[in-house]
Amino acid sequence: MSEDVKAYMQHLGRQARIAATVVASADACLKNSALLNIAAILESSRPQLQAANRQDLDNGRKNGFSDAMLDRLEMTPARIDTMIEGLKQVATLSDPVGNISDLHYVPSGIQVGKMRVPLGVVGIIYEFRPSVLIESISLCLKSGNATILRGGSETIYSSQSMARCVWEGLKTVGLPLNAVQMLDIVGNEAVHELITMPEYVDVIVPRASKALVERISREARMKVIKHLGGICHVYIDDCVDPDKAERIAINAKTHRYSTGNAMETLLVHKKISGGVLPVLANAYAEKGVELRGCSRTRSIIPSVIDATKEDWSTEYLAPVLSIKVVDRMEDAITHINHYGSHHTDAIVTENFTRARKFLREVDSSSVMVNASTRFAEGFEYGLGAEVGISTGKLHARGPVGLEGLTSEKYVVLGDGHIRQ
Amino acid sequence: MSEDVKAYMQHLGRQARIAATVVASADACLKNSALLNIAAILESSRPQLQAANRQDLDNGRKNGFSDAMLDRLEMTPARIDTMIEGLKQVATLSDPVGNISDLHYVPSGIQVGKMRVPLGVVGIIYEFRPSVLIESISLCLKSGNATILRGGSETIYSSQSMARCVWEGLKTVGLPLNAVQMLDIVGNEAVHELITMPEYVDVIVPRASKALVERISREARMKVIKHLGGICHVYIDDCVDPDKAERIAINAKTHRYSTGNAMETLLVHKKISGGVLPVLANAYAEKGVELRGCSRTRSIIPSVIDATKEDWSTEYLAPVLSIKVVDRMEDAITHINHYGSHHTDAIVTENFTRARKFLREVDSSSVMVNASTRFAEGFEYGLGAEVGISTGKLHARGPVGLEGLTSEKYVVLGDGHIRQ
Numbered sequence: 133m134s135e136d137v138k139a140y141m142q143h144l145g146r147q148a149r150i151a152a153t154v155v156a157s158a159d160a161c162l163k164n165s166a167l168l169n170i171a172a173i174l175e176s177s178r179p180q181l182q183a184a185n186r187q188d189l190d191n192g193r194k195n196g197f198s199d200a201m202l203d204r205l206e207m208t209p210a211r212i213d214t215m216i217e218g219l220k221q222v223a224t225l226s227d228p229v230g231n232i233s234d235l236h237y238v239p240s241g242i243q244v245g246k247m248r249v250p251l252g253v254v255g256i257i258y259e260f261r262p263s264v265l266i267e268s269i270s271l272c273l274k275s276g277n278a279t280i281l282r283g284g285s286e287t288i289y290s291s292q293s294m295a296r297c298v299w300e301g302l303k304t305v306g307l308p309l310n311a312v313q314m315l316d317i318v319g320n321e322a323v324h325e326l327i328t329m330p331e332y333v334d335v336i337v338p339r340a341s342k343a344l345v346e347r348i349s350r351e352a353r354m355k356v357i358k359h360l361g362g363i364c365h366v367y368i369d370d371c372v373d374p375d376k377a378e379r380i381a382i383n384a385k386t387h388r389y390s391t392g393n394a395m396e397t398l399l400v401h402k403k404i405s406g407g408v409l410p411v412l413a414n415a416y417a418e419k420g421v422e423l424r425g426c427s428r429t430r431s432i433i434p435s436v437i438d439a440t441k442e443d444w445s446t447e448y449l450a451p452v453l454s455i456k457v458v459d460r461m462e463d464a465i466t467h468i469n470h471y472g473s474h475h476t477d478a479i480v481t482e483n484f485t486r487a488r489k490f491l492r493e494v495d496s497s498s499v500m501v502n503a504s505t506r507f508a509e510g511f512e513y514g515l516g517a518e519v520g521i522s523t524g525k526l527h528a529r530g531p532v533g534l535e536g537l538t539s540e541k542y543v544v545l546g547d548g549h550i551r552q
Numbered sequence: 553m554s555e556d557v558k559a560y561m562q563h564l565g566r567q568a569r570i571a572a573t574v575v576a577s578a579d580a581c582l583k584n585s586a587l588l589n590i591a592a593i594l595e596s597s598r599p600q601l602q603a604a605n606r607q608d609l610d611n612g613r614k615n616g617f618s619d620a621m622l623d624r625l626e627m628t629p630a631r632i633d634t635m636i637e638g639l640k641q642v643a644t645l646s647d648p649v650g651n652i653s654d655l656h657y658v659p660s661g662i663q664v665g666k667m668r669v670p671l672g673v674v675g676i677i678y679e680f681r682p683s684v685l686i687e688s689i690s691l692c693l694k695s696g697n698a699t700i701l702r703g704g705s706e707t708i709y710s711s712q713s714m715a716r717c718v719w720e721g722l723k724t725v726g727l728p729l730n731a732v733q734m735l736d737i738v739g740n741e742a743v744h745e746l747i748t749m750p751e752y753v754d755v756i757v758p759r760a761s762k763a764l765v766e767r768i769s770r771e772a773r774m775k776v777i778k779h780l781g782g783i784c785h786v787y788i789d790d791c792v793d794p795d796k797a798e799r800i801a802i803n804a805k806t807h808r809y810s811t812g813n814a815m816e817t818l819l820v821h822k823k824i825s826g827g828v829l830p831v832l833a834n835a836y837a838e839k840g841v842e843l844r845g846c847s848r849t850r851s852i853i854p855s856v857i858d859a860t861k862e863d864w865s866t867e868y869l870a871p872v873l874s875i876k877v878v879d880r881m882e883d884a885i886t887h888i889n890h891y892g893s894h895h896t897d898a899i900v901t902e903n904f905t906r907a908r909k910f911l912r913e914v915d916s917s918s919v920m921v922n923a924s925t926r927f928a929e930g931f932e933y934g935l936g937a938e939v940g941i942s943t944g945k946l947h948a949r950g951p952v953g954l955e956g957l958t959s960e961k962y963v964v965l966g967d968g969h970i971r972q
Contacts, residue, residue: 153889153913156913157912157913230912236934238932238933238934239934240927240932242923242927242932244933244934247911247912247919249915249945251945251946252945334945334946335946354946355775355946355947373968375968376967376968379968379970380968380969380970382970383970383971384970387970387971469573478964480968491667491963492577492650492667493573493576493577495669495961496961497961497962498961498962498963498964499667499961499962499963499964500963500964500965500966501963501964501965501966502965502966502967502968502969503662503964503965503966503968503969503970504966504969504970504971506970506971507660507662507964507966507969507971508962508964512658512660512662512971513658513664513962514656514658514659514664525669525671525672525754525959526671526754526755526774526775526946526947526959527775527946527947529959529960529961529962530961530962531962539945539946539949540949541915541916541917541918541919541949541950542917542918542919542928542933542949542950542951543911543918543919543920543921544898544918544919544920544921544923544927544928545920545921545922545923546920546921546922546923546924546927547796547922548793548795548796548799548800548900548922548923549800549922549923549924549927550799550800550802550803550804550807550923550924550926551803551807551924551926551927551932
């Protein structure tokens with residue numbers, strides 16, 4: 133059995149490598165046609181997609197899935213709209229592949245520049261949300277990469293029905309169907325093979341639970357584009373416009389609780405804490421946000437629950453917020469770099485010097501001044517879309533869009549030049 | 553013992569992390585002073601450096617090292633000159649840290665840009681050539697990174713004497729000595745710890761034998777900046793200026809045999825092979841280069857040895873060259889992508905369309921038109937210096953200089969902006 137799985141995965145890998153060379157040299161026009169075709173086919177396959185999704189939902193209910201799990205699994209008409217819209221938007225993005233930048237003459241007389249090229253084969257591992265399939269393959273295809281998809285078994289019918297649309301779209305324009313492959317076996321063994329065959333897979337993008345992402349990161353033999361949590365901070369400096377501070381602190385926490393870029397800990401300079409915290413406490417109370425704070429926070433707002441050390445390193449993804457009063461900005465930076473997850477952190481300040489220092493010293497994939505952490509995503513940054521957020525420092529960092537799915541090679545142009 | 557090594561390495565790691573924050577926020581002036589101080593201290597320590605090196609050489613002779621090994625181990629006065637010159641040159645390079653690029657407004661009104669930041673802690677593993685220590689730490693220091701060095705035990709006295717110069721230079725400007733640490737234990741266990749503690753080491757740069765680099769790549773839990781070989785090709789197209797072709801083919805092979813960017817296989821279009829190969833064969837014969845070729849090559853130059861399949865994937869690093877006649881450029885590209893090592897490959901052609909296609913489709917870290925593969929290095933590309941060549945696609949590719957030792961984070965500037 134183990135040997136069978138290995139052989140099957142190696143077979144997929146070889147097919148992906150062959151397809152990858154074709155997709156890598158496809159021009160933008162062809163790739164855009166494929167994306168728009170897939171969009172049109174999804175549109176005309178709505179009844180089939182929803183019927184397939186109902187099978188997954190029925191199985192989920194039989195397996196005792198929670199309402200939250202069933203919600204993530206469901207493909208509502210609005211979510212199908214979003215997928216179709218997403219494909220169309222990716223088609224409008226400019227194609228990064230083949231772009232040459234910084235082509236310049238060096239003293240020897242040769243010209244040296246960099247050409248953007250696809251990574252090759254991208255492994256996508258996802259659970260529950262079937263729309264990840266369309267989001268991922270659209271970006272991978274546009275950036276000239278082949279993909280091998282592994283959806284959770286709970287999405288099997290939805291995933292297969294979408295994959296059929298994708299294959300039909302590829303076929304119409306003459307791109308190889310193996311540019312998008314989907315594992316048709318389940319089980320951890322196949323995942324393990326996928327993430328340990330660097331000869332066939334260049335990068336893994338896991339869109340899965342924290343536990344699975346951790347396991348993948350431990351076992352993978354190639355780069356994993358990932359973040360393991362979003363413990364995002366807003367620090368309110370004492371030199372501040374209270375209106376901006378309150379607006380940002382409310383938005384960063386309450387705009388959407390379940391996202392990685394939501395604030396989980398609020399840090400407040402001691403000088404301003406007496407003025408800002410009561411106002412914020414009222415606003416959070418209205419929204420039903422539970423507050424946990426340090427002793428100084430609790431001396432200002434007695435209703436606040438005592439925060440334990442664990443709170444500072446917890447990603448609530450829920451209407452819960454931890455609050456800490458700090459003596460100075462440097463303490464806020466130290467706290468963020470120690471307890472944070474290097475995702476997204478913001479300062480609210482009118483002080484130029486502190487803004488400059490915060491930007492430099494906070495070691496996160498996005499660092500913000502006077503803006504809500506909720507902005508940290510591909511669409512808001514103008515990348516168009518993203519396969520995920522990377523908190524790693526090597527290769528892509530922050531929201532990963534088309535560019536993060538490419539690499540650069542050096543190109544050298546000469547006229548018979550040789551080394552002296 | 554094993555626990556002791558682990559504890560020791562973790563201790564080094566913790567110290568490196570602390571020092572890394574200090575070096576990361578050091579300004580260019582301070583870092584340049586440190587580099588120039590180290591250069592001056594090396595200059596005034598020449599007698600001590602050479603005495604230490606003699607100890608290593610004596611031990612090497614006792615251990616039966618070959619002449620080639622002893623040569624690599626030796627620190628001649630000229631090689632000390634080169635190290636000192638290298639430090640001065642790195643001091644003149646512009647500091648990449650903190651540079652913000654592409655800061656632009658997006659529709660929501662926030663400004664989004666990218667700031668260049670150090671990677672953190674770089675692990676350097678080297679053998680034989682003690683000068684690697686100075687080359688590596690100068691680039692790591694300038695790019696704001698802390699380093700942990702592990703030199704082969706054969707370089708121990710040389711390495712220690714140089715490290716003392718480095719520490720004195722750091723001390724003079726007030727930078728933490730732990731910004732450059734050196735393992736003072738030998739053995740594989742320490743190397744294994746170094747490459748499996750991603751919490752303390754962000755990237756590994758091995759400057760070692762192929763066998764050791766392979767082992768490191770297999771075991772490392774973090775990115776390894778490396779290449780495993782330089783099987784570089786020159787393809788001579790039929791639409792060609794024979795002068796340029798011959799000049800480049802001679803230079804790429806004979807300029808220096810032992811470097812990764814030397815040509816190992818020459819591919820020649822069948823139409824031109826009868827004209828070009830005899831001329832080249834004479835030139836190579838003069839230089840004492842042994843030729844191994846395909847049957848068509850041998851029918852043109854009968855003295856050529858029969859090339860086996862193994863020849864196409866061999867990095868000779870010696871006056872040996874394999875030659876293959878191909879029917880068309882596409883076959884050359886296929887050969888290069890299959891047998892090459894994704895290091896550096898060149899086409900010699902006057903045909904615009906083929907040049908354009910070759911640049912796009914050859915999957916190597918450097919792809920060249922009408923230039924010798926010998927140009928593929930940091931100095932020639934204007935990077936100033938390099939810690940190595942990377943043939944991997946993720947993170948840095950090609951010669952890795954200051955920029956390859958940094959990463960980018962997103963910076964977002966607003967004025968109280970929140971997500972709608």
